[in-house]
Amino acid sequence: MSRKRKNNTGIPDYEIDSLARALLPAIQKYFEDEEVQKEFEEWQAERQKLQLNKKIHNDKSQ
Numbered sequence: 001m002s003r004k005r006k007n008n009t010g011i012p013d014y015e016i017d018s019l020a021r022a023l024l025p026a027i028q029k030y031f032e033d034e035e036v037q038k039e040f041e042e043w044q045a046e047r048q049k050l051q052l053n054k055k056i057h058n059d060k061s062q
Helices: 013-032 034-060
Strands: none
Touching (some): 013 034
């Protein structure tokens, strides 16, 4: 099943594809780093905490 693209940037698809192919290995290598993974997990935990606090605050105001 083919995914339909929604490219309304004015940049040709082949240029976006080429850039993505060039950047993907560096991005993958970056996210394999244990320190980066730890920072991401900390960010996720903080985000969940903030979302929970926001939900509790919204529930109290109703």
